[in-house]
Amino acid sequence: MKTKRQPTVLLIEDDIVVAKCCKSYLETEQVKLEHVDTGAAALLHLQQAIPVAILLNLSLPDMNGMDILKYVQQQQLGCAVIVITVEDSVALFAEVMRYGAFDYLKKPFQTDQLIITLSKVLNGQQPSYPFEINSNSPQPRPPQLKPFHQFIGVSRPMLKVYRKMGKVANSKTSVFITGESGTGKELCADAIHQESPRKDKPFIALNCAAIPHNLMESELFGHVKGAFTGADKERQGAASLADGGTLFLDEIGEMDLDLQSKLLRFVQTSTFYKVGGSRLEKVKIRFVSATNRKMLTEIKAGRFRQDLYYRLKVISILLPSLRERGQDILLLAQTFLNQYAQEEHKAFKGFTPEAENVLLHYDWPGNVRQLQSVIHNMVLLDEGETINANMVRATLTEEMAEHTTEPQPAKPTQELPPPIPGSPIRSDKAFRPFSEIKKDMFLEAIEYCNGNVVQAAKELGIGKSTLYKKLREWGISIKRTIK
Numbered sequence: 315m316k317t318k319r320q321p322t323v324l325l326i327e328d329d330i331v332v333a334k335c336c337k338s339y340l341e342t343e344q345v346k347l348e349h350v351d352t353g354a355a356a357l358l359h360l361q362q363a364i365p366v367a368i369l370l371n372l373s374l375p376d377m378n379g380m381d382i383l384k385y386v387q388q389q390q391l392g393c394a395v396i397v398i399t400v401e402d403s404v405a406l407f408a409e410v411m412r413y414g415a416f417d418y419l420k421k422p423f424q425t426d427q428l429i430i431t432l433s434k435v436l437n438g439q440q441p442s443y444p445f446e447i448n449s450n451s452p453q454p455r456p457p458q459l460k461p462f463h464q465f466i467g468v469s470r471p472m473l474k475v476y477r478k479m480g481k482v483a484n485s486k487t488s489v490f491i492t493g494e495s496g497t498g499k500e501l502c503a504d505a506i507h508q509e510s511p512r513k514d515k516p517f518i519a520l521n522c523a524a525i526p527h528n529l530m531e532s533e534l535f536g537h538v539k540g541a542f543t544g545a546d547k548e549r550q551g552a553a554s555l556a557d558g559g560t561l562f563l564d565e566i567g568e569m570d571l572d573l574q575s576k577l578l579r580f581v582q583t584s585t586f587y588k589v590g591g592s593r594l595e596k597v598k599i600r601f602v603s604a605t606n607r608k609m610l611t612e613i614k615a616g617r618f619r620q621d622l623y624y625r626l627k628v629i630s631i632l633l634p635s636l637r638e639r640g641q642d643i644l645l646l647a648q649t650f651l652n653q654y655a656q657e658e659h660k661a662f663k664g665f666t667p668e669a670e671n672v673l674l675h676y677d678w679p680g681n682v683r684q685l686q687s688v689i690h691n692m693v694l695l696d697e698g699e700t701i702n703a704n705m706v707r708a709t710l711t712e713e714m715a716e717h718t719t720e721p722q723p724a725k726p727t728q729e730l731p732p733p734i735p736g737s738p739i740r741s742d743k744a745f746r747p748f749s750e751i752k753k754d755m756f757l758e759a760i761e762y763c764n765g766n767v768v769q770a771a772k773e774l775g776i777g778k779s780t781l782y783k784k785l786r787e788w789g790i791s792i793k794r795t796i797k
Contacts, residue, residue, distance in 0.1 A: 320346045321366040326356040339425045353377035367394045367435045387414040394435040463505035467642035471634035483509035491604040493633030496681030499604035507560040515559030520552045523565035541590025557597040567607035578622040636678040650689035668703035
């Protein structure tokens with residue numbers, strides 16, 4: 315009886331401690347591990363036999379490990395190279411991927427990291443990384459970006475997010491995504507679903523802030539015919555529709571306390587009743603939730619149940635704001651420019667260095683969503699092949715009044731000051747600070763509406779809660795007068 319031949323893995327590592335660890339990690343796995351400690355020995359081995367995978371240390375005593383990676387690519391050996399190194403550099407990550415590396419492990423790595431990565435090689439799977447390999451480039455160049463699902467970016471904060479998403483995807487545990495508005499929380503939830511074994515099952519998103527409170531329970535659990543006025547037929551809710559897949563509860567912090575108790579029972583038991591129904595229904599669902607609120611503050615204020623929060627937040631992922639992502643701003647801007655130039659049949663191809671500088675130094679309170687809007691606006695309203703700094707400044711001046719900035723320390727309480735005539739957005743010499751423009755605009759609207767904050771919010775096209783929040787931050791109390 316013939317025994318199945320084990321696949322060979324070649325370890326190229328001069329550090330005896332790391333080599334022993336790798337041997338220990340893989341001793342129970344169905345692989346044959348062979349070890350060499352120099353680049354010359356590795357090249358000799360590859361001329362005699364080709365392994366399924368190579369574990370390659372880049373810092374070898376006799377040569378740079380990159381030369382071995384390039385050799386594997388140039389000779390088209392067909393084996394997967396997993397780079398192992400102490401350096402945690404985006405530039406290095408991009409370079410090894412460009413020269414055909416399968417994946418990248420930073421020392422010290424855990425047993426499961428090595429085993430999972432090797433398993434992907436042996437099972438014919440591909441890792442998810444945000445680069446396209448450019449095998450025709452003899453010299454390192456900035457990598458051609460490939461979305462991590464719908465994400466674009468190679469900044470250190472985003473690479474950490476990608477790695478965490480990849481690690482949690484195969485789990486059944488609940489994931490809680492936080493981050494400012496516009497950072498891509500739904501994209502994150504969908505990417506986790508697409509990376510998971512549930513990817514062929516439904517991904518159902520439910521926005522808890524967009525649905526009226528009196529309809530939320532029906533949207534979540536469904537209802538039977540006659541459950542309430544207008545319920546002329548039975549309806550499936552998100553819980554039933556997501557069976558076997560992922561249920562994404564966006565803006566979970568907006569959910570009513572009464573419904574939170576029913577959601578808690580659903581998360582704990584996977585069972586629920588439709589509105590007006592008496593039959594207990596059971597489903598298999600992975601819960602992913604998201605919010606831009608400070609949930610510990612919500613819990614302390616009694617607006618969110620602590621037990622539900624910790625049920626939903628087994629694993630947490632914090633999405634970075636756009637201002638934390640550095641050069642990702644330009645990568646995203648170019649992607650959006652290409653997209654909208656094609657859609658709108660415009661000639662735009664890029665940005666001037668001055669325009670890039672403006673984009674990099676703007677605060678982006680609306681994050682990626684705001685950047686996308688700004689680029690689309692410029693493509694629609696401007697002409698030419700290149701976006702210049704004046705185009706960017708003009709568009710940002712119009713856009714920024716629609717977004718709020720980070721809360722500032724409250725100032726001493728003061729009465730509503732008189733409006734500033736004209737409230738120009740810029741003087742003859744320079745643009746006024748956005749915080750001044752916004753404050754003047756908001757206060758003028760309130761004055762115009764005779765102190766009616768709700769009406770002023772409608773005139774401004776913003777939510778009343780946003781306007782009240784800014785007034786509290788400025789320490790302003792409103793005394794409404796009647797004329």
